[in-house]
Amino acid sequence: MKKIVQISAALSLAASALLAETVLAVKVDTDLSGFKCKDEAVKLAKFTEVALYPQTTIKLNDKKANELNSANKAKRVQVAALYDGKNIALILRWPDKTRTVQQGYKSDVYGDGFAVQFATKFDEPEKLPYIGMGSDGRPVVIYLQKAVAKVYEPNADGVVGYQVNPHNTNRFGEDLEKFEKRVEQLAIRDYQKAFVSEGFRSMTEIKDKSAKYSADMHYVDAKKMWGGAVVRPLKDEYANLDKGAIPVALAVWDGEKLQRDGQKYLSGWIAVKLVGKTGGNRLAEVVNEKAKGDVAKGKELSMQNCASCHKFPGSSAPEYMAPDLSNIGGQATAAYIRESIVDPNAVVVPGYNRNSHPNFQWYMTDDKGNRTSTMPPFDYLDKQSIEDIVAFMQTLKAEVEK
Amino acid sequence: MSKRQLAMVMDLNKCIGCQTCTVACKTQWTNRNGREYMYWNNVETYPGDGYPKKWMELGGGFDAAGDLQPGIVPNIESDYGVPWDYNYDSLAEQNLIAGGMTPGLHPDTTPTWGPNWDEDQGDGDFPNDNYFFYLPRICNHCSNPGCLSACPRDAIFKREEDGVVLVDLDRCQGYRYCIAGCPYKKIYFNPKISKSEKCILCFPRIEQGLPPACAQQCVGRIRFVGFLDDEESQVYKLVHKYKVALPLRPDYGTQPNVYYVPPTEAPPKFDSEGKIIEGSNRIPIEELEKLFGPAVHDAIKTIKAEKEKRKKTGESELMDILIAYQHSDMFRLDNHYYQEVAKAKGMKPLAPVDERYIQGKHTKISHFKVHS
Ligand code: SF4
Numbered sequence A: 001m002k003k004i005v006q007i008s009a010a011l012s013l014a015a016s017a018l019l020a021e022t023v024l025a026v027k028v029d030t031d032l033s034g035f036k037c038k039d040e041a042v043k044l045a046k047f048t049e050v051a052l053y054p055q056t057t058i059k060l061n062d063k064k065a066n067e068l069n070s071a072n073k074a075k076r077v078q079v080a081a082l083y084d085g086k087n088i089a090l091i092l093r094w095p096d097k098t099r100t101v102q103q104g105y106k107s108d109v110y111g112d113g114f115a116v117q118f119a120t121k122f123d124e125p126e127k128l129p130y131i132g133m134g135s136d137g138r139p140v141v142i143y144l145q146k147a148v149a150k151v152y153e154p155n156a157d158g159v160v161g162y163q164v165n166p167h168n169t170n171r172f173g174e175d176l177e178k179f180e181k182r183v184e185q186l187a188i189r190d191y192q193k194a195f196v197s198e199g200f201r202s203m204t205e206i207k208d209k210s211a212k213y214s215a216d217m218h219y220v221d222a223k224k225m226w227g228g229a230v231v232r233p234l235k236d237e238y239a240n241l242d243k244g245a246i247p248v249a250l251a252v253w254d255g256e257k258l259q260r261d262g263q264k265y266l267s268g269w270i271a272v273k274l275v276g277k278t279g280g281n282r283l284a285e286v287v288n289e290k291a292k293g294d295v296a297k298g299k300e301l302s303m304q305n306c307a308s309c310h311k312f313p314g315s316s317a318p319e320y321m322a323p324d325l326s327n328i329g330g331q332a333t334a335a336y337i338r339e340s341i342v343d344p345n346a347v348v349v350p351g352y353n354r355n356s357h358p359n360f361q362w363y364m365t366d367d368k369g370n371r372t373s374t375m376p377p378f379d380y381l382d383k384q385s386i387e388d389i390v391a392f393m394q395t396l397k398a399e400v401e402k
Numbered sequence B: 001m002s003k004r005q006l007a008m009v010m011d012l013n014k015c016i017g018c019q020t021c022t023v024a025c026k027t028q029w030t031n032r033n034g035r036e037y038m039y040w041n042n043v044e045t046y047p048g049d050g051y052p053k054k055w056m057e058l059g060g061g062f063d064a065a066g067d068l069q070p071g072i073v074p075n076i077e078s079d080y081g082v083p084w085d086y087n088y089d090s091l092a093e094q095n096l097i098a099g100g101m102t103p104g105l106h107p108d109t110t111p112t113w114g115p116n117w118d119e120d121q122g123d124g125d126f127p128n129d130n131y132f133f134y135l136p137r138i139c140n141h142c143s144n145p146g147c148l149s150a151c152p153r154d155a156i157f158k159r160e161e162d163g164v165v166l167v168d169l170d171r172c173q174g175y176r177y178c179i180a181g182c183p184y185k186k187i188y189f190n191p192k193i194s195k196s197e198k199c200i201l202c203f204p205r206i207e208q209g210l211p212p213a214c215a216q217q218c219v220g221r222i223r224f225v226g227f228l229d230d231e232e233s234q235v236y237k238l239v240h241k242y243k244v245a246l247p248l249r250p251d252y253g254t255q256p257n258v259y260y261v262p263p264t265e266a267p268p269k270f271d272s273e274g275k276i277i278e279g280s281n282r283i284p285i286e287e288l289e290k291l292f293g294p295a296v297h298d299a300i301k302t303i304k305a306e307k308e309k310r311k312k313t314g315e316s317e318l319m320d321i322l323i324a325y326q327h328s329d330m331f332r333l334d335n336h337y338y339q340e341v342a343k344a345k346g347m348k349p350l351a352p353v354d355e356r357y358i359q360g361k362h363t364k365i366s367h368f369k370v371h372s
């Protein structure tokens, strides 16, 4: 009898641990389509704490940024979601001691920002897209909001080829006057974009207005925190999120540390459960899975099998040899790590540019233009060894900032 | 890798630092909309800190093993210098009302740096061994571009038909790793549209058989333009046949396609008595070696030998080329070639062959329904 009680206690613990990492999307009656992160409806939201880890998979070449980010810890971010039957809103709050805004006359200032990423296909949660920006055959849609100063800018409409010399009044005359009026109308620029992506360097901005969404962010000085929200339809041509649970990933950028692009804090896939809808348990299980391997054995195996190419504490791999796994446990699911060990071609992380570090190519291209990983499959390892490695890999992550 | 490569040779013996090239480029491409501070072509005085300030110390390029090196993104205020304007309007008003204020033309900000800030300063002891020369710089349209290697978005591309390096303005999201990656700091960030922009080698002109504006306007006639595989072109002869035109800082590993004939014609030095030191040269050879690599010794030897030959025999093909008699000889840009390319692509012969510059290379081929 005692034993049974113990087991059920352990089970309920496990269940609550699962829940703790799952974000609950609360159903609301109000229309969320114009939702801003300051709105009243925020009070209905249930915030969950999630850790975002510094992205270290690839190393970029900004000297100052690399110095500023070398000792980064993981960042705590509060996440909540609301949905109204038609739209879903993701709400974020995160600490940032410095409010940094990208300005229209600076070349080396980067704005703070955040992004919300949704997977397009997630019926098979073991095969979620690569967390960075999707992967071949596993697309994602990403919404990005950056803090920018409003700029008096004729190119705010994205017409970059447009240039008129205001001193050339002989040539332009009346046209110029009209042009200046138009400039004034267009002067307010918000840096708010939606992208589709299927892996490194495929990320493409959706410019044809086919993605209906809105995003905003605002800084609370007293708390030294940013708040931000992204609202998109539950269903559109890019993703159908009208399910029991959906996978979401979050990124934030700290402009003060010259962060942009890959230099950012990134979460792993988070399950967002739409309260009142059924299904989605499998997704929550997969994204929150802790591998049942032996960490110490896994470490030993990783040193033998992985450490000559991949960087992680204790390994001796050179800088650019292969993706850096220092934060793999904070960003990848157990399923993803498992898959990458036995089938490295399933998701190829190509490195930011193969010209950059020609000595270490992360992939080859076959006749059909498919990228194949230069990592050999480690499918000959027995099941338990793989579990041990996965368990060890899951411990690889930066400490969480206090 | 590009099939053909367009190249430019600049003869530093002939550059007079008049900045006509700079103006030709600036008025054509970069006069406003966030491009005010950009000098796709600039002419700096060497030795000097150049533009942006101390660009040679800002990193980028490749190490001997071929790995991209980290670099620094310059700051508009301190490294480029904010482009200032003058108080024209208030001046005009003052003249009209002739009021008490002292009329005068002054900048609207206090300038601290700018293109050619250290103009004609040079180095050395006046009048004994002081020296300087002008160094016009454009993007080198490198064969192994640091900018392209640094871009995580694949937004920079090198055109197959002529090796011109362009930014795909649709794909560029303004990350600025390219600026850190270019050791020449010849790619600029447009802070208004948050995209990088650079010298486009006047590709819309080139496609019509016209040389880049800087080359055509150059009063010193220092610039030659042609395809490196075209043995008839003077560029080919200067670079490959006589080997007197050398890339700037070849040690950066980007394989530049702008070549320089090193300055050989500096006056001799004076001794303490004020007499000419025979055989001396004011420009320290170490400086030239730093700029153009060890090949500079042979290049100088060849130029001097050909000069002698010309004196004695009246003949030297190299001297004839360097004199630059005819624009038609200096620029060999077969516009038929581009017309063929256009035809093969099913485009109108008059439109620029490459629309990706403004339209986006990948947007069209994306798997997704996203139009330009
Ligand atoms: S000079 Fe700089 S900007 Fe031009 S191609 Fe080379 S690396 Fe790129």
Ligand code: SF4
Pocket: B014, B015, B016, B017, B018, B019, B020, B021, B022, B043, B134, B136, B217, B218, B219, B220, B221, B222
């Ligand atoms: S126009 Fe010619 S001579 Fe004048 S600065 Fe430019 S390159 Fe030199």
